[in-house]
Amino acid sequence: MTVRGPAMLKIEAVSKRYGYGASAVTAVDNVSFDVAAGEFMSIIGPSGCGKSTLFHVIGGLTGADEGRVSVEDEPVTAPHPAIGMVFQEESTFPWRSVAANVAFPLEVQGVAKRERLERARRFIALVGLKGFENHMPGELSGGMRQRVSIARTLVSEPKILLMDEPFGALDEQTRLLLGEKVLEIQQELKQTTLLITHSITEAVQLSDRVMVMTFRPGRVKRFVEIDLPRPRTAEVMTSDRFGHYVAQIWGDLREEASRGMAAQEERVRTHPGV
Amino acid sequence: MRHWRHRLLPVAVGLASLALLAAVVELMVRSSLINPFIMPTPSSVFGSFGRLIGEEHGLARLGATAAEVLAASVLITVVGVPVALLLHWRVRLRAAFESWVAALAAAPLVLAYPLFLVLFGRSQLTIVVMAFAAGVAPVILKTVEGFAGVRPVLVDVGRSLRLTPSQLFWKILLPAAIPSIFVGLRLGLIFALLTVTGVEFLINIGGLGHLINELAERYDMPGTYAAITFVVLVSVIFFAILESGERWLARSAR
Numbered sequence: 057m058t059v060r061g062p063a064m065l066k067i068e069a070v071s072k073r074y075g076y077g078a079s080a081v082t083a084v085d086n087v088s089f090d091v092a093a094g095e096f097m098s099i100i101g102p103s104g105c106g107k108s109t110l111f112h113v114i115g116g117l118t119g120a121d122e123g124r125v126s127v128e129d130e131p132v133t134a135p136h137p138a139i140g141m142v143f144q145e146e147s148t149f150p151w152r153s154v155a156a157n158v159a160f161p162l163e164v165q166g167v168a169k170r171e172r173l174e175r176a177r178r179f180i181a182l183v184g185l186k187g188f189e190n191h192m193p194g195e196l197s198g199g200m201r202q203r204v205s206i207a208r209t210l211v212s213e214p215k216i217l218l219m220d221e222p223f224g225a226l227d228e229q230t231r232l233l234l235g236e237k238v239l240e241i242q243q244e245l246k247q248t249t250l251l252i253t254h255s256i257t258e259a260v261q262l263s264d265r266v267m268v269m270t271f272r273p274g275r276v277k278r279f280v281e282i283d284l285p286r287p288r289t290a291e292v293m294t295s296d297r298f299g300h301y302v303a304q305i306w307g308d309l310r311e312e313a314s315r316g317m318a319a320q321e322e323r324v325r326t327h328p329g330v
Numbered sequence: 331m332r333h334w335r336h337r338l339l340p341v342a343v344g345l346a347s348l349a350l351l352a353a354v355v356e357l358m359v360r361s362s363l364i365n366p367f368i369m370p371t372p373s374s375v376f377g378s379f380g381r382l383i384g385e386e387h388g389l390a391r392l393g394a395t396a397a398e399v400l401a402a403s404v405l406i407t408v409v410g411v412p413v414a415l416l417l418h419w420r421v422r423l424r425a426a427f428e429s430w431v432a433a434l435a436a437a438p439l440v441l442a443y444p445l446f447l448v449l450f451g452r453s454q455l456t457i458v459v460m461a462f463a464a465g466v467a468p469v470i471l472k473t474v475e476g477f478a479g480v481r482p483v484l485v486d487v488g489r490s491l492r493l494t495p496s497q498l499f500w501k502i503l504l505p506a507a508i509p510s511i512f513v514g515l516r517l518g519l520i521f522a523l524l525t526v527t528g529v530e531f532l533i534n535i536g537g538l539g540h541l542i543n544e545l546a547e548r549y550d551m552p553g554t555y556a557a558i559t560f561v562v563l564v565s566v567i568f569f570a571i572l573e574s575g576e577r578w579l580a581r582s583a584r
Contacts, residue, residue, distance in 0.1 A: 115490055134492075141490040145483040151505045151580060161491050164501065212491075 060264075063090035064248045065114070065139075065216050070123030072109050083109040085273035086123070091216070091250055096242055098251045098259040098266045102309065102316040106274025107252045108144070111220040114250070115141045127216065140214030144221040148193040148204045154180060155189040157204050161212040179207040182241055199223075199230040206238065210245070217242070217249045223258070235261050239288060256309065260301045261288050268305060271312040272319065278308055370552040378556040386541060386553070392560050395526055395537030398454055399568060402461035402522040407515065409462070410469030417470065418477040428474065435467035435521075440528045447533060457529045457536055464525040465518035472514025476507030505579075512576045519568055527561050538564070 072084040083106035091097045101107050112118040114125050116135040125132040127139065135141075148157050155176050156163075162172035180189055183203040193201050202222055209217065222238075223231040239262050242249050253259050259266045260282055268277040282301055284292055292298060352372040358364045359371045382388035417424040417431075439460060450456040480503055488502045530539025538561050545553040 117486060117489055135490045137492065139490075141486075143483050143486060145481070147481075147483045147487050149484065149502070149505070151508070160501075164491060164493055164497055 060092035060095060062093060064093040064095075064128060065091040065250065066124075066126045066129075067110075067114065068124045068126075070110070070113060070120045070125060072106070072113055072118070072120050082273035084113070084120075085275050087269075087274065087276055088123075089267055089276065089279070091248055093215075093248055094246045096239070096249045096251070096262055096264050098253055098263040099269060100253055100256065100259045100266055100305065100309065101269030101274060101277075102271050102313040103254065104316050104319070105269040105271050105312065107254075107269065108220055110274065111141075111218065111252050115139055115218055117141075137212075138215040140209035140212060140217050142202075142206050142209050142217070142219040142222045144224050146198065146201055146205075146225070148201050148208070150193050152193075153189065154185060154191050154193070154196070154204050157193065158207045158211050160208060165212070176207070176211055179211045180204075182210070182244070183207045184237060199226050199234055202226065203234065203237070206241075210241070210247075213245075215248060217247050219249070220252045221254065222251075224254070231255065231258060232261070236288075238262065239286075243286065256302050256305050257293075259305065260284075260298060261293060266301075266305060268308045269312070271316040277312065280305055280308075367551075370555055374552040375555040375559065378550075378552040379559075382541075382553060382556050382560070386545075386557075388541070388557070388560060391537040391541045391557075392564060393537070394454070395530065395539065395561070396564050396567065398457050398461065398526045398530075398536060399519070399523050399564060401458045402465060402526065403515075403519055403568070405458070405462040406465045406469050406518045406522060410466045410514070410518065411473050411511065413466075414470045414473030415477070417474050424474065428471070431467050431470050434463075435471060439464045440525055440532070443529055443532055446529075452533055452535060454536055456533070457526055460529050461522040461525040465520075465522035468517035468521065469511075469514040472517065473507065473511045476510025476514075477503060479510060480506040508576070508579055512572065515572060516569070519572060520565075523561070523565055523568070 067090065068088050070084060070087045071082065073080050073082050075081055085106075087110065089097075099107055099110065109118070113120045114132070116125075116132045116139065119133070127136055130136075130138075132139070149160065152160065155173055158180055159172040159176035162175060167175075177186075177189060180186060183206055185200060185203055185207070188196065188200070193204065196204070202225075206219075206222065219238075223234050226234065235258055238249075241247065242262075251259070251262060263282050266280045266282060268280065269275065270277045280301065284295075284297060284301070355364070355369065356372050359366050359369055379388075417427060443456075443460065446456045446460050450459055484502050484506055485498065488498045493501065526536075527539035527542070530536035531543045532539075534540050534543060538557055542554055542557045542561075545557055
C-alpha cells in the first residue's frame with residue numbers, strides 16, 4: 057500500500073442531475089474521493105458513467121447539485137487558478153502559432169511578451185515539440201496538437217492537472233507514447249494529476265490509483281492501488297502484475313460496460329432514430 | 331524558387347489564360363464566328379482605354395464608383411457585424427429575424443430603385459444606401475453563422491483560464507469567427523458592387539455604370555466593354571484590400 061500525502065483536491069458527496077421531473081437523469085451520484093499532492097489518479101468507467109460531468113464539475117465549469125469540491129480546503133465554485141484543464145476534444149486555437157497557443161494563459165494574465173514566450177518555449181520543449189514553435193496547429197498531427205494543449209495548460213503551472221480523455225481520439229501506439237510523455241512530465245514537475253479515461257491500459261500505465269465508476273448513475277465502485285515500480289517501462293507493462301491489474305479493473309468494469317450497452321440497446325428500441 | 335512556384339506561378343498562369351482567351355475571342359470576331367456588332371475585338375477594347383481616360387473622364391468615374399462601393403462597404407461592416415452580434419447574443423431576436431435577413435439577401439433590391447429615388451433623391455446617397463441594403467444581409471448571416479460555429483471547447487478553454495467576457499470575445503470568439511465574417515464581407519462586397527454599377531446605369535448618375543449606359547446608347551461597343559473592364563478593376567482592387575485585411579488580422583492574432 058502506497059502512503060499518500062495530504063489531500064490537494066477533495067471531492068465530497070458530489071451529485072449532479074440533468075433535466076427535470078420524470079426525465080431527470082442522475083449523471084453523478086454521491087461521489088467522494090481525494091487526490092494527494094503529487095499523486096497521479098485516474099477515473100475509469102464505461103461511456104455514460106458521468107466521467108465528463110465530473111470533469112466539468114471539478115474544473116468549476118458546471119456547478120454540482122449537491123456536495124463540495126475543494127482545493128487545499130478552498131471551495132471550487134468557478135474555474136480555479138490551481139486547476140489546469142486539458143479537454144478531450146482538440147482545443148488548440150487554429151489562428152495562433154504553437155508558441156502563441158502555449159503562451160496564451162500568460163498573455164491573459166498580463167505577463168510581458170518576452171517572458172511569456174520564454175516560458176512557453178520551456179513547456180513546448182517539455183512536451184517534445186522543440187522546433188515547432190512557429191508552426192500553426194493545422195500543420196501538426198492530432199497527437200502533436202494535443203501536446204500543444206497540454207503545454208498550454210502546464211505553462212501557468214497549475215497545482216492540479218485535470219485531463220479528460222486527452223488521447224481519446226488518437227491511435228493506440230500514439231496513446232502509449234504520449235502516456236509515457238505525460239508520465240515523464242508528471243514525475244518531473246511532481247504534478248498532482250487527475251486523468252479521466254476509458255482505457256484500462258492507459259489507467260494502469262499512468263496511475264498511482266484508479267477509481268472505477270459504475271454505469272449511470274455514476275458512483276464509486278472501487279479504488280485500485282497500482283503498486284508498480286516507476287518508471288513504467290515496457291518491461292513493467294508486459295509484466296504479470298500489470299496484466300493482473302488490467303484484468304482486475306476489467307472484471308469490475310465489464311459488468312458496468314454490459315449494463316451501459318444494454319441501456320443503449322433499450323434506448324434504441326424504445327426511441328428509434330434518437 | 332519556392333516564391334516563384336507558390337505566388338508568381340499562379341498569377342502568371344491566370345494572366346496567360348486571360349491573354350489566351352482574349353486571343354481566341356479576337357480570332358473568332360475577326361473571322362466573324364462571333365458577330366462583330368455584338369462583340370468588339372479585344373484589341374479594340376484595349377485600344378479604347380486611353381480614349382476612356384482622356385475623353386470620358388474614366389479615372390474620375392472609376393473613382394466615383396470606388397468611393398460609392400467603399401462607403402457602402404464601410405456601412406455594411408459597421409452595421410452588419412454589430413447587428414449579427416446582437417442576433418447571436420439574443421436568441422429570440424435571432425429566431426424572429428434570421429429568416430427575414432435571409433429573404434433580404436435573396437431579394438432583387440435593385441428593382442426597388444424608384445422607391446429609393448423618392449426617399450433619397452437622385453444622388454450618390456441613393457446609390458450608397460441601395461448598395462448597403464443589398465450587401466448587409468450576407469454579412470449579417472455569415473457573421474451570425476461564424477459566432478454560432480465557434481467550437482464550445484474553445485469557449486471552455488477560455489472559461490477554464492478565467493477570461494473576462496471581454497477577453498473571451500476579443501481573444502477567442504472573434505478570431506474564431508473571422509473566416510466566416512470575411513466570407514460574408516466578400517459576398518457583401520459583390521452585392522454592393524453589382525448594385526452600385528446597376529443603379530448608376532439605371533438612374534444615370536455617378537461613375538462607371540453611368541458611363542457604360544452612355545457608351546452603350548452611343549453604340550460605342552469597344553468603349554462599353556472597356557468601361558466594364560474598369561468595373562472588374564474596381565472589384566479586383568476591393569478584393570485585394572479585403573484579402574490583405576484578412577491576412578493582417580490573421581497575423582496580428584498569431
